[in-house]
Amino acid sequence: MSAWFTRLDVTKNCLWASSGVFRRQQFLIRALGGTADQNSAVKMNASEVDAINIIRKITPTLDLSRYKGQAGKIAVIGGCREYTGAPYFAAISALKIGADLSHVFCTKDAAPIIKSYSPELIVHPILEESYSVSDEDKRSTANKVLAEVNKWMERFDCIVVGPGLGRDPFLLDCVSEIMKHARQLNIPLIIDGDGLFLVTNTLDLVSGYPLAVLTPNVNEYKRLVQRVLNCEVNDQEASAQLLSLVKGIGGVTVLRKGKSDLISDGDAVCSVSIFGSPRRCGGQGDILSGSVAVFLSWARHCISAEGDLDTRSMNPTVLGCVAASALLRKAASMAFKNNKRSTLTTDIIECLGRSLEEICPAI
Amino acid sequence: MSAWFTRLDVTKNCLWASSGVFRRQQFLIRALGGTADQNSAVKMNASEVDAINIIRKITPTLDLSRYKGQAGKIAVIGGCREYTGAPYFAAISALKIGADLSHVFCTKDAAPIIKSYSPELIVHPILEESYSVSDEDKRSTANKVLAEVNKWMERFDCIVVGPGLGRDPFLLDCVSEIMKHARQLNIPLIIDGDGLFLVTNTLDLVSGYPLAVLTPNVNEYKRLVQRVLNCEVNDQEASAQLLSLVKGIGGVTVLRKGKSDLISDGDAVCSVSIFGSPRRCGGQGDILSGSVAVFLSWARHCISAEGDLDTRSMNPTVLGCVAASALLRKAASMAFKNNKRSTLTTDIIECLGRSLEEICPAI
Numbered sequence: 001m002s003a004w005f006t007r008l009d010v011t012k013n014c015l016w017a018s019s020g021v022f023r024r025q026q027f028l029i030r031a032l033g034g035t036a037d038q039n040s041a042v043k044m045n046a047s048e049v050d051a052i053n054i055i056r057k058i059t060p061t062l063d064l065s066r067y068k069g070q071a072g073k074i075a076v077i078g079g080c081r082e083y084t085g086a087p088y089f090a091a092i093s094a095l096k097i098g099a100d101l102s103h104v105f106c107t108k109d110a111a112p113i114i115k116s117y118s119p120e121l122i123v124h125p126i127l128e129e130s131y132s133v134s135d136e137d138k139r140s141t142a143n144k145v146l147a148e149v150n151k152w153m154e155r156f157d158c159i160v161v162g163p164g165l166g167r168d169p170f171l172l173d174c175v176s177e178i179m180k181h182a183r184q185l186n187i188p189l190i191i192d193g194d195g196l197f198l199v200t201n202t203l204d205l206v207s208g209y210p211l212a213v214l215t216p217n218v219n220e221y222k223r224l225v226q227r228v229l230n231c232e233v234n235d236q237e238a239s240a241q242l243l244s245l246v247k248g249i250g251g252v253t254v255l256r257k258g259k260s261d262l263i264s265d266g267d268a269v270c271s272v273s274i275f276g277s278p279r280r281c282g283g284q285g286d287i288l289s290g291s292v293a294v295f296l297s298w299a300r301h302c303i304s305a306e307g308d309l310d311t312r313s314m315n316p317t318v319l320g321c322v323a324a325s326a327l328l329r330k331a332a333s334m335a336f337k338n339n340k341r342s343t344l345t346t347d348i349i350e351c352l353g354r355s356l357e358e359i360c361p362a363i
Numbered sequence: 364m365s366a367w368f369t370r371l372d373v374t375k376n377c378l379w380a381s382s383g384v385f386r387r388q389q390f391l392i393r394a395l396g397g398t399a400d401q402n403s404a405v406k407m408n409a410s411e412v413d414a415i416n417i418i419r420k421i422t423p424t425l426d427l428s429r430y431k432g433q434a435g436k437i438a439v440i441g442g443c444r445e446y447t448g449a450p451y452f453a454a455i456s457a458l459k460i461g462a463d464l465s466h467v468f469c470t471k472d473a474a475p476i477i478k479s480y481s482p483e484l485i486v487h488p489i490l491e492e493s494y495s496v497s498d499e500d501k502r503s504t505a506n507k508v509l510a511e512v513n514k515w516m517e518r519f520d521c522i523v524v525g526p527g528l529g530r531d532p533f534l535l536d537c538v539s540e541i542m543k544h545a546r547q548l549n550i551p552l553i554i555d556g557d558g559l560f561l562v563t564n565t566l567d568l569v570s571g572y573p574l575a576v577l578t579p580n581v582n583e584y585k586r587l588v589q590r591v592l593n594c595e596v597n598d599q600e601a602s603a604q605l606l607s608l609v610k611g612i613g614g615v616t617v618l619r620k621g622k623s624d625l626i627s628d629g630d631a632v633c634s635v636s637i638f639g640s641p642r643r644c645g646g647q648g649d650i651l652s653g654s655v656a657v658f659l660s661w662a663r664h665c666i667s668a669e670g671d672l673d674t675r676s677m678n679p680t681v682l683g684c685v686a687a688s689a690l691l692r693k694a695a696s697m698a699f700k701n702n703k704r705s706t707l708t709t710d711i712i713e714c715l716g717r718s719l720e721e722i723c724p725a726i
């Protein structure tokens with residue numbers, strides 16, 4: 001939220017309360033209609049934001065004069081011999097929320113299967129794993145992979161890195177180069193799943209890049225904290241530790257998934273706790289990463305189009321995370337109501353559209 | 364509309380109004396029940412035609428004595444390693460509107476995936492891309508590809524070229540030969556997607572062929588205008604520019620997709636603006652190309668069967684474009700009503716049948 005929260009000057013009777021962090025956090029709460037008592041803010045607990053209001057502010061209106069691509073072009077880098085569901089979930093979720101085009105860049109083995117899940121996705125069988133490349137061919141293969149991906153890259157509003165990516169060293173080397181190129185082009189990067197494995201081991205890939213968003217689950221967060229802060233996760237000081245983590249990585253946004261989702265870009269910390277479901281079937285993180293990609297693109301567009309003052313004063317990565325978190329939680333709650341213990345990720349995806357419509361009618 | 368509009372001689376009190384173009388346009392408006400004031404026609408604005416009436420006139424009646432194939436045999440040339448959704452959308456849309464048989468000619472990589480989308484399609488794994496053919500084998504492979512496609516070709520009422528075709532040079536060379544052969548056989552060609560990329564670079568493929576229909580979207584239209592007219596798109600003079608473009612290409616029909624769809628065969632320009640949806644998810648253009656193929660086949664059949672006078676006096680390519688545009692817009696509107704922002708191309712395809720039934724009940 002860096003420069004976005006400096007307008008209000010709220011003085012408080014404690015040392016911490018007079019800090020910029022506190023002021024920005026208070027501004028966030030007021031500006032977006034959230035609730036948090038002063039004490040909790042002083043204690044650096046996360047403030048619940050009005051996520052519904054944020055979704056309404058950043059979701060674009062639809063009209064007949066728009067053309068294909070204007071509501072978002074998303075790419076997912078993921079999908080290998082082992083994993084095909086995760087990149088599909090991320091990419092189809094982006095479309096179901098309202099993006100116009102959704103691409104997947106995956107290995108040759110994964111492509112036919114991901115394509116078969118849905119004709120709506122554009123699936124590029126481009127990535128290679130070590131087992132299919134001899135040592136002497138690695139350099140030329142890597143160059144070919146990068147050239148193929150790079151020729152598409154400028155078209156994308158946001159790139160999700162990691163769903164079903166796997167951990168093959170050669171593949172991860174190629175993905176590192178793809179990330180560097182995306183960064184040069186100023187394209188936002190959402191990092192999840194095996195992308196977080198890669199980033200945790202090579203923090204430089206995202207360090208200092210304000211358009212990088214990391215979306216760790218419990219275990220991924222644990223590894224990040226161990227690696228960056230050299231300690232264990234402390235849930236008693238969850239917000240303070242998240243702030244330290246973000247600062248330790250440097251200039252990124254982190255969405256820590258949990259009972260409440262905690263979001264920080266190194267200034268304030270906010271939480272999203274509305275809705276939700278007790279079902280923890282695998283794949284929900286992939287819906288989230290695809291959703292962050294869409295809402296982050298919309299938030300950037302909204303801000304650049306000089307939307308209302310509240311929104312313009314905020315970091316689009318945080319807006320994207322808040323909106324995606326709330327929408328997923330609503331869709332999961334709706335799907336759980338219908339399917340109870342048998343709720344699967346595809347059931348939740350089917351509820352994304354209706355959830356968004358209830359919050360923010362299309363017309 | 365060339366020879367189809369010469370019967371009425373409407374004299375007007377201005378120089379332009381006395382031209383053949385104006386007269387034919389006025390005839391079109393009256394004959395099909397559309398509305399346009401004289402001034403707008405004089406200014407060469409497009410005239411909204413009564414598309415619903417056209418659909419009713421050209422859609423064949425069904426009766427128990429008919430046999431397989433009489434309601435249309437369509438082929439789609441498209442589908443490569445990268446794209447499989449687009450040819451599926453075009454081919455399945457043709458069936459959903461009422462064609463009896465729908466074939467896809469694609470690469471060997473694409474065929475199993477397109478087959479997996481639906482058992483209704485006949486999918487031929489015939490095309491080849493450069494990466495799978497050595498230089499010395501190219502000539503013999505091209506001959507083999509052409510022989511395979513040609514043995515089927517005479518059976519088709521219409522061929523759609525381009526959905527998900529890709530831009531591989533060897534593959535496009537083969538497709539150029541296929542188009543030449545189709546032209547010799549007088550089979551209508553609907554050109555979309557990468558087929559437009561091919562045609563824009565090699566205008567001779569369609570120039571002077573009255574059964575060629577080009578269906579460009581915003582970007583494809585821009586490239587066509589730049590290539591043919593050597594200028595930029597001018598939306599203030601949209602109709603006049605479309606007329607110039609069609610004349611520049613020579614004797615084809617162009618359907619320019621947009622907020623209103625504009626259609627011209629070089630004589631008059633007509634528009635279709637009814638219904639429609641603000642959702643711009645990728646794939647809707649593929650539905651349109653498959654739909655034009657069916658309606659154009661029906662219009663030709665209707666005219667050759669000496670239908671009513673109004674229809675006989677019109678160019679079947681224009682009738683096909685008008686009908687397809689209106690039906691897609693109705694189906695998209697219906698799908699949007701149900702699915703709002705999460706509307707995908709498959710949702711629209713599911714509404715084609717009901718949309719047609721509402722306009723023109725089967726029995």
